[in-house]
Amino acid sequence: MFTYYLDLAVRSLRRNPVLTFLMVLAIAVGIGAAMTTLTVMHVLSGDPLPGKSAHVFYAQVDSDPTPGYKHTEPPDMMDYRSATDLWSTHRADRQALVTVPKPLKIRASDSSLPPLMEPVLFTTSDFFPMFDVPFEYGSGWTAADDTDRARVAVISSDLNNRLFGGKDSVGKTLRVRNADLRIVGVLKPWRPSPLFYDVRGGRFANGDTAGYYGKPEGVFAPFFTGLDINEGNFWWFNCWAMPKPGERMVNAPCNWVGLWVQLDSPAKVAAYRTFLDHYAQQQKALGRIGYTETRLRDLMDWLAFNHFVPSDVKLQTWLAFAFLAICLFNTVGLLLAKFMRRAGEIGIRRALGASRRAVVAQCLTEAGLIGLIGGLGGWLLTLVGLWLVRQQQTPYSGLVHMDVSMFIVTFVLAIVVSLIAGALPASRASHVAPALQIKTL
Amino acid sequence: MQIQPILAALRKHKIPALLIVLEIALACAVLCNAVFMIGQRVSEIHIPNAIDEAGISVIDVQGIDPKTANADIPRYLATLRQIPGVAVVAALNMMPLTNNSWNTNVATSPAGIMAKDSPNVAEYLLTKGGPEALGLRLLQGRFFNDDEYADSKLGDSYLPTGHTVVVTRSLAKRLWPGQGALGKQIWVGKSNTFTVVGVVADVLRPDENGGGAARFHWSMFSPINPHASIQTFAVRSAPQDRDRVLREGVHKLEALAPNVVVKGKTFTDIRDKYFANTRSMVWMLVLVCVVMLAVTAFGIVGLTSFWVGQRRRQIGIRRAVGATRRHILNYFQTENFLLSTAGVVIGMLLAFGINLYLMQHYQMTRMPWYYLPASAVALWVLGQLAVLGPALRAANVPPVVATRSV
Structure with a gap:
């Protein structure tokens, strides 16, 4: 079933490339900013003597x-x-x-x-x-x-x-x-x-x-x-x-x-x-x-x-997450627009016997796919962001690199964000009344 | 323009409308605080410093042998003075914005020195020609005379044995508010006094000393004889000669004294380096603001386009029964204006709250009120610009759409 939903998701994303691009961009930019500051935080707030x-x-x-x-x-x-x-x-x-x-x-x-x-x-x-x-x-x-x-x-x-x-x-x-x-x-x-x-x-x-x-x-x-x-x-x-x-x-x-x-x-x-x-x-x-x-x-x-993490870094992290929240709102709006535009299609699926759960699963698959692509973009943007941090004249600029854990966090965060963004639109889509939609066709 | 029908339509799209409002609110809150931080940091970077910043080269000579310093330093000074284009040269214990500071607590009476709030002041010591080499701007009184230079050695407690001092205007104001500073006594410790002979325009200290902008200008200057601890050389020239003078100066000192470590920098570089972090924070804040506004605008474009698509038929009907293009355009513009208004109202409250939080946790000062309306206007304009495209498309929906079944 999942592969079928994935296939549907890819088709749907292809059908409206501009909207898809906007959503992927919003997630990528938000993830890029959040992960850049989070990686700096991670590097700076770590234990310098692990285990000891x-x-x-x-x-x-x-x-x-x-x-x-x-x-x-x-x-x-x-x-x-x-x-x-x-x-x-x-x-x-x-x-x-x-x-x-x-x-x-x-x-x-x-x-x-x-x-x-x-x-x-x-x-x-x-x-x-x-x-x-x-x-x-x-x-x-x-x-x-x-x-x-x-x-x-x-x-x-x-x-x-x-x-x-x-x-x-x-x-x-x-x-x-x-x-x-x-x-x-x-x-x-x-x-x-x-x-x-x-x-x-x-x-x-x-x-x-x-x-x-x-x-x-x-x-x-x-x-x-x-x-x-x-x-x-x-x-x-x-x-x-x-x-x-x-x-x-x-x-x-x-x-x-x-x-x-x-x-x-x-x-x-x-x-x-x-x-x-x-x-x-x-x-x-x-x-x-x-x-x-x-x-x-x-x-x-x-x-x-000694408040060892510089307060500028903490401030930047707050800022980046506020920014990610804005990107999240943005994606929710766009996904909502996207799913509701397909109300007719969803109505037919419902009329043919798909359960609400199935509609939600389909919508979330699409949101997750956007998150995955956005995460990829976000990862690239994070690399650019970290490169920018390394160009600065701070004492820690040479230390800041992405490690495996942060790499994983990037994608987890991107998919989680997109699923959160998709949750509301998906539930709205699953409540489409089939009869009404079919009537207007 | 009637608002009633717009509100009725929005009521049908509560969630998307709420999303736009929240997005604008958050953008407004972040924008307010980010712009405020940018402003603060920019003024920090441009904090005035009344020395000839553009004309000064700074040469640091470390590892001078204390035994021969008395003879070495005048030799170094003479060598630097011979470089063509050099106007004045002097040795001093430190330069502004170099992070290594000689500080001392001062008071206007021997009792005051024990007070917890006795001001902590940066203590500059200058050999002969120092005020000219820095380009200090005298506001009142005079600089030091030859006898005062000759009589002042580095004595106990790293204080000069001379008894004259020149203070910055900010320090004079702090010590003797509302009075003239000339002729007054400054106490350092319980037994050392210095007489103020001059007041100069504000010069920065080597570091901010944890006291914010106000204390950044608490500096005083005293004359001093050459000593191994007085190892910074200020070389003043015309700005266009400066880089060459610096190169030659470092080169000549290295040749003259192979046993010391010579490092040269222009003062402009010193200032740039001191504020490098602040500057990169400014750029990062600017970047975040721009991208954030762009994302918000795209969000508005996306949702409004969706609404326009959804309402093609209704728009067609309105056009068919007599609405002009302008009516349709105005409809979407007003709708966006209402949403933006709701957004910025929440956003301003949020911005105020964030500012309070930052004041508590990050040594932030209170944001002046005008940042709030200013960023509200910015988001209104942004909203109107973003909605223009989709609204024009809506206005171009032909009336004939009404007659077609979709």
């Missing part, structure tokens, strides 16, 4: 000692003392300190290339296993390298391509500012979206969070080595008093170190929360810090707290 994000947490303690207006939320980073106190107890399964990445002057020692500015992230050895960072050559540094302030570095695959032509550069020397670091590892191409470990300050960003989707840093080096080679040159998140030029960062009245921890069981999470609270209370009792608010958010919560 529930075990990775961001710890916060409020290190500000000055009494003042009420603090409801700890700052997004900690001062040196709090961060290293928490880190050095090794209470979590894994723990990594991170700094605010800053471009530093680097050059390959045995290369004639001019120096370049490349963002450098100072962190600790657990960073690589905790975040499942893939290595092309070598590996991360060891825990001993952290405490020994070893002069080592890990570089990104992108930087390795630029400096060493993509060859195995483990063992080579990289000059960062005025210090020579030995390369111990080279990453595979790695582009978490968002660059979650650098996400912070979202509540002050006014929804302008496109910067969270940038590329990973070119150079990773041990945090404590950074204290030696980058003194006086760190960026901070905020300060509760004016730092003096030349004041050592370990004493600066500033929040500039973040702490990521991995906790593999709910019991450990609870224990770590208590540990954080105790630490803050103890430090407050000692008079070093002024507040006892602490936070331990898991990765996705931390991202959500």
Whole structure:
């Protein structure tokens, strides 16, 4: 029966090509707009650490000692003392300190290339296993390298391509500012979206969070080595008093170190929360810090707290779906016109014994076919839309591609939309009174 | 034109009529808000910035050795100054719209600095010739004299040791509303004061600082000696010389100092880059509006054509009993006008609601009322244009149709 309806649908669509074209166009344009923004949303709001994000947490303690207006939320980073106190107890399964990445002057020692500015992230050895960072050559540094302030570095695959032509550069020397670091590892191409470990300050960003989707840093080096080679040159998140030029960062009245921890069981999470609270209370009792608010958010919560999806993207998605609704109304109207024009034909089918259900099925087959063709057009338009997004100068423009799931969603959405559009006209068509129609023939 | 028969006919086609109304309503609501957003973003892109944007090249020199910076920077400045076509050169700590900002909270009294609403201000530090290199527009007072440049080094807390400052008009208005700013003291921290010697037209800060357009102009300028942190060079020339000056400048600095990283850009490029996202959002909104209006128009064309086809016989009868072509034309036009009116009324309410929602969730401001009637008129016109084709076809139905059995 279905093939018969399909045959009828094709005939009917051929009979009135202009109307068919308008309907297919409306669905294609609506689907194209909706799927373009939905794909961008899908790419941007995804889990950057699938399977693991529930075990990775961001710890916060409020290190500000000055009494003042009420603090409801700890700052997004900690001062040196709090961060290293928490880190050095090794209470979590894994723990990594991170700094605010800053471009530093680097050059390959045995290369004639001019120096370049490349963002450098100072962190600790657990960073690589905790975040499942893939290595092309070598590996991360060891825990001993952290405490020994070893002069080592890990570089990104992108930087390795630029400096060493993509060859195995483990063992080579990289000059960062005025210090020579030995390369111990080279990453595979790695582009978490968002660059979650650098996400912070979202509540002050006014929804302008496109910067969270940038590329990973070119150079990773041990945090404590950074204290030696980058003194006086760190960026901070905020300060509760004016730092003096030349004041050592370990004493600066500033929040500039973040702490990521991995906790593999709910019991450990609870224990770590208590540990954080105790630490803050103890430090407050000692008079070093002024507040006892602490936070331990898991990765996705931390991202959500920072409103990580840019508000422009959300706005565009709303807009696209409003647009799809307009296209839907349009298609309902056109389908209604189309089916009602065939009232006579439907009347005869009914008179010859077709049930209402059969008429509905026939009409919906036709609507579904329009949806399928519209979906095809919508898919092509989505590809064009994504291409346009990639031409923009946003940090995430290189990330936006259609994957299999979005490809399937395109067609499902197109057919669902067309069936919804077809439902009302089909039911109206099935209520055509056969006698009346036959009389007018 | 009588409305009664039209309403009676529409009552027979409730659902298609309702569909057109809803489509127009939704289009009206989206159009209002989209056009409003476009307007906001366009004015954001064109926010004034009183420096010589067209004539400035910006050369960033990173990695200057702090020990030799005192000698290096004047050398770099001298090299840049020798390029033919260069009018003025100065070093400064940052440029507007480059996203890296030196900010500080300021107040008009030592007590005010602790207040939560003490304004956060971008702090520009300029070596000698800075105001001329930027092309600052002096409104009151004066720029800095040679002694003030000579006496001001980068001191504690990244503040200049000098005590003079030039502020933008917006900042002066914020700090001393209704009073003259000249001679007044600005407090930074509890122990540093600066005397306002001049007021300049509004200059943008390196980033918006989360404060909307109002705070975007809160900038102040102080004189400074060369220092390793003062690593941005503003090179001013005539606009037609600019690209060549920039090329030569980068080239000469690279030759002079192989150990530093030199990057050059024209200020126009900096501005374009800063607003690139905003600009692409504008284009996307425009595209959506155009396509949406087109789809709505096609929908009206499609449905009206259907109605015309359905009513050929009635039209024929009307023509046979004396209706002119104009009558038939007017009939469909009035019908469309009624549907559009219903649509835009619902649409305006919807637009208002969407605006309220966006205000709550997306830092949107209230939409001025005139957007509502403006988009209503736009949809009326669109409806009339869309209906014209099918209505003319209806008007061409010959009276003889009435006498034929269909």
